[in-house]
Amino acid sequence: MPDCSRPNRINIDLGPYKQRWVAYCALHQLTPSAAFRQVVAKLTENMATAGDAAAAPPTTRKHRKEIGLTDAELRFVEACAEAEGFSPTRWIIALIQARMGNGAQFGQFELAALGKSNLILLTIARQLRQIAGMQQGLAGGPMPELLPVVAEVRTRIANHTAEVAQAIARNIERWHGK
Known part of the structure; x- marks a missing residue:
């Protein structure tokens, strides 16, 4: 005992x-x-x-629970889930997890945006390597071919930052009911 x-x-x-x-x-x-x-x-x-x-x-x-939704509630859940890249069940679970403090749950669209983000970051890294290589060849002054490369990198970084900020804002709005 x-x-x-x-x-x-x-x-x-x-x-x-x-x-x-x-x-x-x-x-x-x-x-x-x-x-x-x-x-x-x-x-x-x-x-x-x-x-x-x-x-x-x-x-x-996992515990299975059955909930009853009105037609309007079901249409709302299905529309939100579809718009955000979830199945209706997964959308409800993600909502619950977010409210429990587990953070916003990314949908398929946000995951795709993050995947695209990785490709953009790889491109930026490759371009930065090009800039570094050009800087090594700099002997007598600035190289004119450097300016368009730098401008493109800055544009890509700005676009990327805006896209990520929008994805984060959508998640915050979605899971906090704003």
Whole structure:
């Protein structure tokens, strides 16, 4: 029968490790319990800094709930879900997760925009390498061919920044009901 007076107690059968554990504890002048607490503290220290919620393992069990929607509510959910790249069920789940504090959930359109963003960033990086190469060849003054490359990079960065800002704003508006 478990000892209910000490709810933080853990009983472990160490099997073949018992003698080595006792020897380790004696060598370091620790009781087995104190040494075990040190091991647990070390193994969980990163989890503790993220907060108690992060320390608890996430629940993967799903619970099925049936909800009744009016025709207008169903049309609204379906329209929102379609416009934002979700199935109606996934849209409702994403809404719940956002309200639980798990952050805005990106739909398929936002994910596609982020994928496009990665391609744009790769292009920008390639162009910056070109600029760096041109700078190395600079001996007597500015190179006229450098100006259009820099202008294109600036335009791409500005367009990219605006697109990402719009995606973020759409997510904030969607999940906070504004």
